Amino acid sequence: MIRHNFEYRAPREIEEALQILAGAGDDCAVLGGGTWLIPNMTFAAHQPGIVLDPKHLGFASISECGGEVVVGARATYVDAMRSPIAVAHLPLLVSMARGITGGISITGQGTIGGSACYGNPSSDVPACLVAMRARLRLRSIGGTRDLGASDYFLGKFATARRSDEMLVGIVFPKMTSDVRWGYYKLKFSTGSWPIVTAAAMVVNDCVRVALGAATAVPILTEMVLPADGGGEPLAELAKSCASISADEELVDELAGPGYRRRVAHSIVLRALEQCRGRE
Amino acid sequence: MTEHFQITLNGKLVETDIDSRALLIEVVRDCGAKGAHIGCLTGDCGACSLEVDGRLAKSCLVLAVSAAGREVVTIEGSRDAIARELQSAFVACNGFQCGYCTSGMIMVAIALLRANPSPTEAEIRNAISGNLCRCTGYEDIVRAIASAADALRGRTFERNT
Ligand SMILES: Cc1cc2nc3c(=O)[nH]c(=O)nc-3n(C[C@@H](O)[C@@H](O)[C@H](O)COP(=O)(O)OP(=O)(O)OC[C@H]3O[C@@H](n4cnc5c(N)ncnc54)[C@H](O)[C@@H]3O)c2cc1C
Ligand code: FES
Ligand code: FES
Numbered sequence: 001m002i003r004h005n006f007e008y009r010a011p012r013e014i015e016e017a018l019q020i021l022a023g024a025g026d027d028c029a030v031l032g033g034g035t036w037l038i039p040n041m042t043f044a045a046h047q048p049g050i051v052l053d054p055k056h057l058g059f060a061s062i063s064e065c066g067g068e069v070v071v072g073a074r075a076t077y078v079d080a081m082r083s084p085i086a087v088a089h090l091p092l093l094v095s096m097a098r099g100i101t102g103g104i105s106i107t108g109q110g111t112i113g114g115s116a117c118y119g120n121p122s123s124d125v126p127a128c129l130v131a132m133r134a135r136l137r138l139r140s141i142g143g144t145r146d147l148g149a150s151d152y153f154l155g156k157f158a159t160a161r162r163s164d165e166m167l168v169g170i171v172f173p174k175m176t177s178d179v180r181w182g183y184y185k186l187k188f189s190t191g192s193w194p195i196v197t198a199a200a201m202v203v204n205d206c207v208r209v210a211l212g213a214a215t216a217v218p219i220l221t222e223m224v225l226p227a228d229g230g231g232e233p234l235a236e237l238a239k240s241c242a243s244i245s246a247d248e249e250l251v252d253e254l255a256g257p258g259y260r261r262r263v264a265h266s267i268v269l270r271a272l273e274q275c276r277g278r279e
Numbered sequence: 280m281t282e283h284f285q286i287t288l289n290g291k292l293v294e295t296d297i298d299s300r301a302l303l304i305e306v307v308r309d310c311g312a313k314g315a316h317i318g319c320l321t322g323d324c325g326a327c328s329l330e331v332d333g334r335l336a337k338s339c340l341v342l343a344v345s346a347a348g349r350e351v352v353t354i355e356g357s358r359d360a361i362a363r364e365l366q367s368a369f370v371a372c373n374g375f376q377c378g379y380c381t382s383g384m385i386m387v388a389i390a391l392l393r394a395n396p397s398p399t400e401a402e403i404r405n406a407i408s409g410n411l412c413r414c415t416g417y418e419d420i421v422r423a424i425a426s427a428a429d430a431l432r433g434r435t436f437e438r439n440t
Contacts, residue, residue: 001298010345038339038341039320039339039340042320043320051342055345103325103387103406104387104390104409105328105336106409108335109341
């Protein structure tokens, strides 16, 4: 039983939901799959006065819109894995979803949007959104705005979503057939949290790499691929995508000072090698 | 706050008043389906696994009020051929010791075998990767699921020939 008292609201209309958010602000938590929110409430780490359940509002589908794909905020990892649109146009996101741990119940319950809203640096979603140039679609009574992922993640558990805004979807440019991509993460066991993640996309000779879980927000690097794209030059490139100062490095019980800095470049290199393998 | 609440639990309509702070696992157990267990309440152990509208869920991560109107199936309500075969295979292969994790393991295995009647060992291990067992070391659980899959396939083969 959750200890604190709260009000549960499941509005039928988006306008009503946005009014609730506008009135309650920080005191209102939007419920995604609940895989973070509910245990946080059970263990009293988060005690919102209102829980807003958007279950009647939709936002769970994955659809195409011209050159873009809109992933509804309530779409789960399994929804992405099963969506022919995501499989065809967002293979990097699907590969990330396949690597989420916790079994089929977590991948079927947890949402990509919920992870983006939580802003936990030790998670898979942030670096993927940054590498894929995703935009977070935020809606409030004042209107809708799209925010690029690089501007959205602000720090540990901190995002640019205002407390009166609901995430309604994530918009991705389609990955065209000439995009080579890689996603690699280091974790200590099958079920463990990501220690470092790397999402890479290569188009022609332009590389875009987002290094995740090593610092509070993903580090994005854009570069031109060396003419000889293999071996040493690739390793050098990986190093330059993974240079982290001691101050900004994430340190926790899973990886002490210096660990993430030491391993980050190898993880980036593996993601880049996957890109090369897809030539 | 008290909420009037209705679900279909193992095929029977249940109507009751619940505290809006209750988790689905707590309400389901209070309604008599004690086969679903509470282990961690963090989503890690899988002892609370059950089906909501045909989808496997860890019910400690679900607010009961948010599941109102849904169809919930626990181990008690899992009586089809797959469930029965798995239950006998867990007994035959020593797939449990204390039994705390067993109902969750079987719920996951049911979902696996429905979607994939011929899982590889890696697929079985992946399917149960969100369920923890303190006793068995997992080997006998993997063996039990594989042997249930074999037996079920054998039966389908017999029927088709
Ligand atoms: C056993 C287990 C294994 C896991 N493994 C992994 C893993 O391998 N990799 C990984 O990255 N993560 C993992 N996770 C974390 C996993 O819970 C998240 O990745 C998941 O995607 C969170 O989504 P959710 O829908 O459950 O979010 P919720 O818990 O519902 O919400 C998270 C936060 O976002 C807010 N929120 C949700 N939706 C909205 C919205 N539409 N608008 C505004 N705010 C919103 C909530 O209020 C809350 O603050 C694991 C969790 C468990 C329990
Ligand atoms: S009690 Fe639900 S996963 Fe452990
Ligand atoms: S048999 Fe004891 S926890 Fe699995």
